[in-house]
Amino acid sequence: MTATIHTGLTKAERGDVAEELTKVLADSFAVYLKTHGYHWNVRGPEFFSFHNLLEQQYTDMWNALDDIAERIRALGVLAPQSYPAFGNLTSIKDGDPEKEATAMLKELMQDHETLIATARKALDVASDAGDEASADLMTQRLAAHEKFAWMLRSTLGGR
Numbered sequence: 001m002t003a004t005i006h007t008g009l010t011k012a013e014r015g016d017v018a019e020e021l022t023k024v025l026a027d028s029f030a031v032y033l034k035t036h037g038y039h040w041n042v043r044g045p046e047f048f049s050f051h052n053l054l055e056q057q058y059t060d061m062w063n064a065l066d067d068i069a070e071r072i073r074a075l076g077v078l079a080p081q082s083y084p085a086f087g088n089l090t091s092i093k094d095g096d097p098e099k100e101a102t103a104m105l106k107e108l109m110q111d112h113e114t115l116i117a118t119a120r121k122a123l124d125v126a127s128d129a130g131d132e133a134s135a136d137l138m139t140q141r142l143a144a145h146e147k148f149a150w151m152l153r154s155t156l157g158g159r
């Protein structure tokens with residue numbers, strides 16, 4: 001017997017929200033991976049502060065990946081789980097370990113802005129569907145990524 005889902009959301013609503021959450025998951029995975037790589041490969045006189053800033057950010061994103069994927073599962077949809085699947089779902093480009101430190105931070109700041117746009121779209125779709133739990137998760141992710149973008153921007157001397 002197949003257990004059916006009765007959560008007050010239609011199958012179509014669950015599918016629409018899960019599709020947007022899957023894009024957020026893929027973007028988050030890509031930014032996580034790049035942030036962790038730059039944590040390893042960043043070089044220069046600011047090494048320790050950049051290395052530690054990036055560790056804070058990738059740790060948050062690593063934990064968020066599980067929350068986002070499990071929300072997709074709670075909606076009755078399978079989560080992607082391979083590098084090719086994630087690669088096909090995200091517009092975030094791979095990082096380059098040869099980059100100079102401030103170029104790494106600038107790239108990550110822009111990636112957070114891309115991710116913020118993806119999460120904002122998911123928030124809208126979740127709100128329209130009346131899916132408060134997904135909307136709440138996206139609100140939390142927006143706050144986190146806006147904070148990370150601000151920290152990177154300020155580290156680079158911007159407001």
Ligand SMILES: [Fe+2]
Binds near residue numbers: 039055
């Ligand atoms: Fe480390």
